[in-house]
Amino acid sequence: MKHLRSVGPLWRAASIAIALGVAAPALNLAWLALGGEFQHWLHLAAHVLPDAAWNTALLMAGVGTLVLLIGTACAWVVTAYDFPGRGVLHWALLLPLAMPTYIVAFAYLDLLHPIGPVQGAIRWVLGFDSPRQLRLPDLRSLPGAIALLGLVLYPYVYLTARALFATLPAHLLEAAQSLGETRWGAFRRVALPLTRPALAVGVSLALLETLNDIGASEFLGVQTLTVAIYSTWITRSDLAGAAQLACASLVAVFALIWLERQGRRHQRFGSTRRMAGIQPRRLQGARAWGATVAMSLPVLLGFAAPAAYLAWETAERLLQGSGISEGLVAGLVNTLGLALGVTAATLAAGLAVAWAGRSQGSVANRDHWQARLASMGYALPGTVLAIGLLTPALAADHALADLLGLRSLPLMSTGIVLVVACAIRFLAMPVGGIEAGLARIPPSLEHSARALGETVTGTLRRVHLPLLRPALLSGALLVFVDAMKELPATLLLRPANFETLATLLYAEAARGTYEEGAIAALAIVAAGLLPVVLLSRSSMAAITERSA
Structure with missing residues (x-):
């Protein structure tokens, strides 16, 4: 009954159209760049590209190193040791994911201003x-940007590393220790190599977010x-030059993806389902409280301090009777409307691609490329995507x-192009x-429904959609907030x-x-x-299930 899994030509045509639509901005970007005058390339290569590329490389190297160190250390300590506050910190370490990079920069620029509260308190x-x-x-400065972005983006590494550390077979570490290795040596020589694929994925995601960032980098003066x-397109009205710079950014994106694939190309793992996981070692005294303080610092600096600042400033403004301006209310309405439109469009497109690709199991992955191509949009920085989409739009x-x-x-005037770009x-x-x-x-x-005379679309509506409700709701929530x-x-x-x-926040920060x-x-x-709460609950539940 394999023929019953065929979804029909209309669904497959829709899936192909969506996948090609995702690829269209990148193809158009290359066309725009090649269509620019040769003088553009010479000017950019001489005056803009060297500094921008060097700053980007340094920023990504610094952020990659920082998120790797913080994320891996936090994941190992929370997994391998028991200390006061561990039950809270294992999910609280994900909280910086709720803090966009440009908001952290916005908050810390005021907190650490020469006449701000932190420096004022120190002088007092x-x-x-x-x-x-x-x-x-x-x-x-560049070090300031590296520090702030690292404190916000380390949860990408923490989440992936924590999942693997929690399911790591304990007998491997015990065997290493029985051969004379210390606990640190067993971590370095056994646990760390086994988690390299997870670390590669986490660092790659953090670096893609770093490459996409515009607000924090601009606020902190890093070109x-x-x-x-952005400045080449908006300030100089040079679309061809912006497209040429965007192509250089795409090279960085593809390099990241290639490095991530290379990092886990030869990794193979056996089943560990019936093997006992790591049992946390109880810390005592100063070491226990030292672990609590060390694990709390990323949460404090990456989430609690900027969130407390925002809450204080908001409360102060409201208590002074300033209230909420009409512009802010309009911005909230526009934000909700945009997020709802993007969520609806993205869920519809995602359902079409996934439903059309479900028959790939019977014909050697013939539809696999559609889902993979449709998923590549997340790797495109927002500025690159906007430039590539503008001309065809x-x-x-x-x-x-x-x-x-x-x-x-x-x-353009109704925001449909913006919804398409975000989708x-x-x-x-x-x-x-x-x-x-x-x-x-x-x-x-599905076989039963189809045997009873139900159509492909009817089977999707009456059988699959009710069962897909959790996946649809979680996907809708993630898309809505992003x-x-x-x-x-x-x-x-x-x-x-x-x-x-x-955009209101960006404008306010630009004006100071x-x-x-x-x-x-x-x-x-x-x-x-x-x-973040949903992600924490689902990840911890998955870890518990795999460790059982």
Whole structure:
């Protein structure tokens, strides 16, 4: 009855169209770059690209090293040792994921300002009266950007490493220790090599987020490739030059993906399902409290301190009677509307791709490429995606306006292009979740429905969709919150006079007015807590199940 798993030509055509639509911006980007004048390349190669590429390379190297050290150390300590607060910290270490990078930069720029609360308190304790007597190093620097981005992005490594450490067979470490290795030596020579694939995945995700960042880098004065792309397009109105810089950014993206694949190419693992996992070793005295303090620092610096600052600034503004401005209310409405539109579009596209690809098991992966290509949008930085999408979107918009006799551009002015850009970027989330959900549904259920005369679409609607509800809900939540936080694509593709919470915060930070921006930032962080809680619960449940 394998023929019953065929989804039909319409679903497959929709899946192919979506996959090609995801690839279209990258292809158009290459076309725009090649179409630029040769003088563009010479000017960029001489004056813009060297500094931007060098800063980007240093930033990524620093962030990659920092997230690897923090994420791996936290994952091992929480897994291998028992200490006060461990039950809270094992999920609290994920909280910085709720804090977008540009919000952390926004908060710390005010917290660590020369006349801000932190430096003011230090001078008060030491008896100094003026910033001239004592001033901490300026946060607006490359080391400052590395530190802040590392404190926000380390959970990508922590999450993947923690999952593998928790299921690591204890007898491997015991064998190493029986041969004379210390506990640290067993970690370094046994546990760490076995988790290299997980570490490669986590570091790659963190570096892709670093490459996509525009707000934090610009706030901190670091001229990265992403910032250079944005300024070349917006400030200099040079689309061809921006496309050429975006191609250089794509080279970095593909290099990251290649390195991640190489890092786990030869890794093979046997089944450890029936082997006992690591039992945490109880720490005592100063070592126990030292572990608690050390594991609390990433949470404190990456989440608690900036979140407390935002809450304080928001409460202060509200208590002063300033209230919430009309612009902020409009930004909240626009943000919710955009996030809902992106979520609906992304779920529909993800369902079409996953449903069309479900028949691949019977014909040697013939549809596998569609899901993989559709998932590649997440690797495209928002600025790169926006530039690649702009030209075909404008061409379609002009054709549609001429056809309907409109003076305005209906796709750009209504935000449809922005919704499409965000849907391309976040399509990987529902595709992966729905594919996993479909794989858990027994084929016999569909066979029974089809044998009773149900159509392909009817089987999806009446059999699969009810069973896919958890995967659809979790995918919708992740997409909704990421769409609320998205800054680069929103800055470049939003309609005129259309502000979201993220763009309002960006504008307030650019003007140096932090009070209004704090309310917008707090709203974004509050929304970001929802998927972090969901991720924490699901990951811990999966770890417990695999360890049992």
